[in-house]
Amino acid sequence: MRLCFLRTTPLLWRHPLPGDLDTRPARPDNVAKIRIISGGCVARPEQPLKRDGSPLREFAFQLRSLRTDSGLTYAQLAARTAYSVSxxxxxxxxRRLPTLAVTLAFAEASGGDPExxxxxxxxxxxxxRSNSHPAHPVSVESSTAGPSEPTAHPEGPAGSSAAPREQHEHARLPRGTRRWWLIGALVTVVAVAGACAAVFSASDPPAQASATVIVVQNKVAIGPDQLVEDSTPVYLSSRTVSRCARRGCKLSDTDMWSGAKLVATCWTRGERLTNxxxxxxxxxRNKNRVTSDLWYRTEWxxxxxxxxxxxxxxASDRGTLGLRKCKPPAS
Known part of the structure; x- marks a missing residue:
């Protein structure tokens, strides 16, 4: 938004000049009245932008960063585009997503890549516009279920609970039966454990690597305690390096947001990244920040x-998770 003003000068008078087309009767003093008006617009100071993790707010933050890096003022940007300072x-x-045309003009004038x-x-x-992704980040670890309510049981005499007592009495086994059942279970556990130990000690590790499910957390650690959803999705790459969208190593159509699940089959080392x-x-002081060079190979x-x-x-899915180390790619 701009603050605009108009400034007027005192009334000036001049004698008609040759060629004036005004054929109206001249004033008694034979002069013409002129009012000179000038004005201008001053850009309103930019308000601080609080990052809340929403894609819209992060989009605006990145536009501001692009302009700041370019060293241009909004007036200079306006001079390079067809749009006003406001x-x-x-x-x-x-507050709202700008039109695509405004975004491209803003980015190109600031030195960004239009595509x-x-x-x-x-x-x-x-x-x-999608209902499948909320505007604000939702913690993957938080449960969506509401608070559980206590189960009501009919009460017996003197306020005692009849149903739980009845269930407990039906579930009890005779004392001798329980003892033999526990002994049998213990023997079974010992036998199974011994068989597993014998198998793994006598044979080589299995050639087929184990796999595990990992949960994506596409979030950025900001300030002393914030962890907010990134404004751009994370994706799989064919190399263990960053910025694969620019380097040509991004796997197409693998964009993901927090909460997505993948099957990881092995781990390896690559470029060191941070969130x-x-x-x-x-x-x-942010406990959610992490820097690592460990990468998972996952299946789409x-x-x-x-x-x-x-x-x-x-955080619970970091580390090697007991997976094997990935074999080097064939040259």
Whole structure:
């Protein structure tokens, strides 16, 4: 938004000049009245943007970062585009998603890649219209079930619970039967454990690597305690490096958000990544920040496999998880 003003000068008078087309009768003093009006617009100071993890707010934050990195003011951006200062400021305000045209003009004038920002805008636009992805991040670890309610049982005499007592009496076994049942169970457990130990000690480890399910956590650690959903999805890559969308190693159609589940088959080492916003104040006190060079090889439902850094999975799924180390790719 802009603050606009008009400034007028005192009334000036001049004698008619040759060629004036005004044929109206001249004033008694034979002069013409002129009012000079000038004005301008001043950009409203940009308000601080609080990051709450929503895709819309993160989109605005990245637009601001792009402009800041370019060193341009909003007035300079407006001079390079067909849009006003107020329109460009509103695009980076985080209140609503700007149009694609405004986004591309803003990005290109700031030195960004228009195609990259087109894809970024389309993802945020689709996310804001989709009911399958909430606008604000939802913790993967939190349960969606409501608080459990106590089960009501009919009460017996003197306020005692008749149903639980009846169930307990029916569940009890004779004393001798219980003793032999416990002995039999103990013998069975010991026998199974001994057989497993004999098998694994006498044979080599299985050639087939074990697999486990991991849960995606596409979140950024910000400040001293925040962990918010990233504005862009995470994806699988054919190499253990970052920015594969630019490097050409991204597996197409594998975009994921927090809560997605994958089957991990092995682990390896690669480029060291982090989930923290190092520029945010107090980040060193954030217990959710993680930096690692460990990557999982995972299976996509259509049969393809790709790599995912462990910084993009929930804390309980980090580490090697007992999986084998991935074999080096064939040269």
């Amino acid at each position: 329109t460009l400021q509103e695009a980076a305000a985080g 990259e920002w087109r894809g970024h805008w389309e993802r945020v636009h689709a996310l804001s 923290q916003d190092a520029s945010s104040e107090g980040i060193q 439902p259509d049969g393809r496999s790709g790599y995912l850094s462990e910084v993009y999975v929930v």
